[in-house]
Amino acid sequence: MAFKKIINDPVYGFITIHHPLIFELISHPWYQRLRRIKQMALAHLVYPGAVHTRLHHSLGAYHLMCNALHELKEKGAEITENEDLGAKIAILLHDIGHGPFSHALESVISVDVHHEQLSLLLMEELNRQFDGQLTTAIDIFTGRYPKKFLHQLVSGQLDVDRMDYLNRDSFFTGVNEGVIGYDRIIKMLTVHNGELVVEEKAIYSIEKFLIARRLMYWQVYLHKTVLCAEVMLVKILQRARELTLEDPASMPDGIIKDFLSGRYTSVVNNLSEFCALDDTDIAFSIKQWRHHKDRVLALLCEGITDRRLLKLRLQNQPIAEAELEDRLHEIMGRLSLSAPEAAYLVFTGEAVNRTYNPNNEKINILFKDGEVRDISEVDNALIQHNLYGPVKKFYICYYK
Amino acid sequence: MAFKKIINDPVYGFITIHHPLIFELISHPWYQRLRRIKQMALAHLVYPGAVHTRLHHSLGAYHLMCNALHELKEKGAEITENEDLGAKIAILLHDIGHGPFSHALESVISVDVHHEQLSLLLMEELNRQFDGQLTTAIDIFTGRYPKKFLHQLVSGQLDVDRMDYLNRDSFFTGVNEGVIGYDRIIKMLTVHNGELVVEEKAIYSIEKFLIARRLMYWQVYLHKTVLCAEVMLVKILQRARELTLEDPASMPDGIIKDFLSGRYTSVVNNLSEFCALDDTDIAFSIKQWRHHKDRVLALLCEGITDRRLLKLRLQNQPIAEAELEDRLHEIMGRLSLSAPEAAYLVFTGEAVNRTYNPNNEKINILFKDGEVRDISEVDNALIQHNLYGPVKKFYICYYK
């Protein structure tokens, strides 16, 4: 009897594990760590259902990869058993190098590599532990593998990573409008000259996919309150690092302090310490720091814990320098803060999103006549020049 | 205890009837007739689930109207009980004048009024039967009622009719991508200077609504096989009328023959005969005409019944005259048909859809600063100039 494990998933019903190696990788402590990293960081402060984890997301992306490979094989694409397993492992582990609370921590600790490279480093270490069984997966992940379409399924404009997170995030937030026709898009995928393309009749589904993504960005990921919580978290970690360096005795001991103090000079050299980190450590530190003698740190930590957030205003024009100045002075006076202290409670920034960039994220459509064109070149298509440019918004965030 | 009837609806869960007049109108034979008119005519030949009825759709639109009125009242809009009931009746009956199989029949019988006017005529007759209780409903339906927003809920760019049919049609076809965030849009409606407007934060939902509509048009309503079945039905009725006039004895007696023969010179003068018509009559006639001695009629009727349809090709450019000529000659030769006969089996046409027309279907957005602007004038909006123009496609349909 064949190997088979079934996992219940509210999004897809069931996720099936057919191969013992997949199961062993899921059982590895580094993968289990992803249970303790929320997929959407602090978005649950606005969308209370958005507490799903990176483990759940990467299982979901794995499930879509299984479906996509199945479809491509049915359409005659040549995919060996080894390649099939490799592509599944590549997507399963694509986020294994993710730090806690998305990228917040990366902004303050000495991260010498991007999280995708970190995933690669960890995959290479796992490859050693699993006697080279991950070699194909790694080649697919890095794009070195000759069959380009396998890499494109892992990372490209229509990859299963994106399809799962859009779908899963819209499911758990309850923002149904972000739901995409992932099953239809997957059914329309095909391989042409070794590249992943979509059949012509999927054009409207892809337009819908791009619009859903656009909507999720502005309505969820860049929702002003979500954005506010996330920039507050960055400010907390920046302040904590500053205090750790200036007044180490004031900071409670632990792994977070070790990272902030620069004791771990490089993530690359401290992989196992990095893999000990998850949301729990940050969340616990924030709870502790509420009682720190530094008023700025305590105030920001209490704000996050009790959901008493700073105010954030988004607008299409840059924030006037005068407004920033005024607000800074007001807070310095009101709370008797120095200028550097006040800058943690009043600051500006930018949020950027683009719907479609035909330069580096082509979506190739295969027409019935055999021709392949980018979706932005299709007659009557929605995705036209006016959607090319990035949309930038400006914000000011301030203590009230 | 208050009056209350509950109807199960797979789309919204439950539809509640709170007023005895609504219940009596639903019980009227003219309304019950809508049970026998499919909402999507022949689309079920492609989407087998699409067999829902106009009765079901108008109950659904009524349900959304209840929700919308509830929201507006909560936001402080003044709506009297009489207006509340009037708006509900207006939407409940908005399709009561619909003929069988959508508009197919209208193309061949002497319909002297559009189906919306027919709905009005029937509502006026019902108003007599119900002692004037429908007066407000009629005023809202025609737009004569002073509070414009009530009419806009019945008929406008964001009316509950559209919201229900897009939602319901995507539900029953299984084209999930057509699903719209109707509940969110309804929650964002508000009244400003007597007009229906949408709050600023609904912009992305509305973009999604317009895109979903666009997708439903091209993927479902104008799907080439759906379009083909519908133009075949028109050809069948045209041929049947021709035969009725030329050789009346060859046509079986019945109400369809009466209409085709011109015996009922005007729908307005034959309201009760018109209300006796539904899909059953057309479907039964088609089954009968399969055995008609006229080969063209028999062939088309057999095609619809057995789902052996003509071929239809859609393209962006007009069909070349030469192709039409060639195909006509080919069929004339192969089936020994005259030119007029062949024209029922080989013909061309156009399909048109536009995503958004700011000239006659404004969607007014109410900004936080109190300003109202059309969605097409919003910065960064998706709905820009390139979506204004209608999109026209050309088709050729031919017997193979």
Add this chain to the structure above:
Amino acid sequence: MAFKKIINDPVYGFITIHHPLIFELISHPWYQRLRRIKQMALAHLVYPGAVHTRLHHSLGAYHLMCNALHELKEKGAEITENEDLGAKIAILLHDIGHGPFSHALESVISVDVHHEQLSLLLMEELNRQFDGQLTTAIDIFTGRYPKKFLHQLVSGQLDVDRMDYLNRDSFFTGVNEGVIGYDRIIKMLTVHNGELVVEEKAIYSIEKFLIARRLMYWQVYLHKTVLCAEVMLVKILQRARELTLEDPASMPDGIIKDFLSGRYTSVVNNLSEFCALDDTDIAFSIKQWRHHKDRVLALLCEGITDRRLLKLRLQNQPIAEAELEDRLHEIMGRLSLSAPEAAYLVFTGEAVNRTYNPNNEKINILFKDGEVRDISEVDNALIQHNLYGPVKKFYICYYK
């Protein structure tokens, strides 16, 4: 490139056709006829969404068969390509012999065979048309095929027919409580000694399945208004036959009259006439008969058409003879009817359902220790002796 057709289904998303023979069978006029037979007959008078067709149901059952065969093969069951195709065809065609409006017609026309046998006859005729390609399907359908589990998937206590109709009917009626965990049950199916069994851990899902079925029976299939409409339809056809035999000239010509008159002495001898029948014919006749001079027939037909139904009362005890007599006399007096005429408008009957009958519909559970026991013998199981017996309810139906 492999053969592949995709059909949108609101219940399962997509139904995929992988084999050209399946596609040709679906395209056959006899199968297309199922488009014009509603799965739930007149239940839409209570549940307006319940207008789905037997074609849609049998496509759905085919889809579940594909899933079930896939699961069983993954678990090591030996299923050849020929058997795989056979089982799929058997379920696809299991309802092909169904008459219009469920079994209503069968009660009055000379149906010499049950609809399952009719399906068999039609499959045998199709086997001739398709040069013997349906032989395995027929052997599986009849239970002659040596691998019993294949037949059990088509017809047994846990067959895919039942799973689809419970699921689909609850979907289209909007009675969500009838939804069953079909996907979980299918994943728990396995083959043991050539028979279909369910793994132990599916016990609760199967309890839920039986309870959902019980609920659907009492809440939907035997809903008093649904029941009423269906017995009215039987009365209409009985009256129509009586009139056809007594006063043939009074009945409009057509296939229904031919069947009622006994001209087609046997369905077996008139297969092609039988296959010309569908809901359209009955529905059209009912619309015509509203104007029949026989008051009983006209009244019943108008009642069905305008949804002005008789009253029906269900109770646990038999209807008192005295009540029936009183109501009969009352109506005879009020409408000046003879006793035989009145018996069409006032009558009694029984509705029966049983939740689980361990004698003829065993659900075999495979325990981890390798033992197989019927679910009713499982410790702590819900399905115990008190659910064995059939539940019978009694009704009286009368004109008000």
Add this chain to the structure above:
Amino acid sequence: MAFKKIINDPVYGFITIHHPLIFELISHPWYQRLRRIKQMALAHLVYPGAVHTRLHHSLGAYHLMCNALHELKEKGAEITENEDLGAKIAILLHDIGHGPFSHALESVISVDVHHEQLSLLLMEELNRQFDGQLTTAIDIFTGRYPKKFLHQLVSGQLDVDRMDYLNRDSFFTGVNEGVIGYDRIIKMLTVHNGELVVEEKAIYSIEKFLIARRLMYWQVYLHKTVLCAEVMLVKILQRARELTLEDPASMPDGIIKDFLSGRYTSVVNNLSEFCALDDTDIAFSIKQWRHHKDRVLALLCEGITDRRLLKLRLQNQPIAEAELEDRLHEIMGRLSLSAPEAAYLVFTGEAVNRTYNPNNEKINILFKDGEVRDISEVDNALIQHNLYGPVKKFYICYYK
């Protein structure tokens, strides 16, 4: 313009807050703490989606309360504005006294009150902070309020707490079979002689509700792996307390140590310390204790963190004493443990669930004739004597 806040909820679409007091209570740090307490403790180790929080659940129960009150008022029940608000607050705060990880902690810290009494204590303190505005809510919560049905909506066999958690837990686990027809049940609620009863036609929905609950217990809440993780957590806390008392220096300082050491002699006297606790503290401690010199504690903590759980076997008969002895000796030998140490790694226990207990959790059905009977007395009802008794299962848990 009326007060109105909208929260997205994947289960119900939108949850609406209409009253500023409700909003202020939600904003209170004690309520926000519920964001950091998972509704299903460690069940996510089996069902990865089950990471939803007590905050989300109590918002959901509040939403159902709004619906239920609306229905009852429509049916003529007298509910004043003050009572309406009171019932909503009572359900909103019903879980505010919940400790981290469900009841695990309660088994080891000196909890002198049950969590429902703790909720009451906190509500009383909030009542002081909010100047007596919670008095009606408290009276409803405790059952002192004269209109019994209001309390029954908060706590009873068909309360909105249960409806929400069954529904929400089945939603987030993906165990669709646990979904209940909450909307239908709510529509069938009514008040009779001051008590909450259900209309007769809801009988099948209620049977389904009880069966769904039964299924969720055995398939989810008492799933052997979920049970195992939860008893491991209790063992961890017991061991930690033991070590705290025996060797305080070995335990890291912090609030958990303070509770385990007995420093907070009574929860009642240390409400604010109790309210500082949430899942973060326990989860962080477990991560720390992995490195504790006590092998038993370290091993159990590593097991939970890396999801390397003990083995657990459930059976209908009590575990044989001999098996327990054998396994204890085996582990003592293998890991060189003392008997008391081994008892943390090999132990037995019981899991109990009952489907329906008519003695203390009556479900009263209101029949059409005005009579009220318990569901277990209804003819033909599923819920019969065989479902009365509790079902007990026995388990052994052991380190492998």
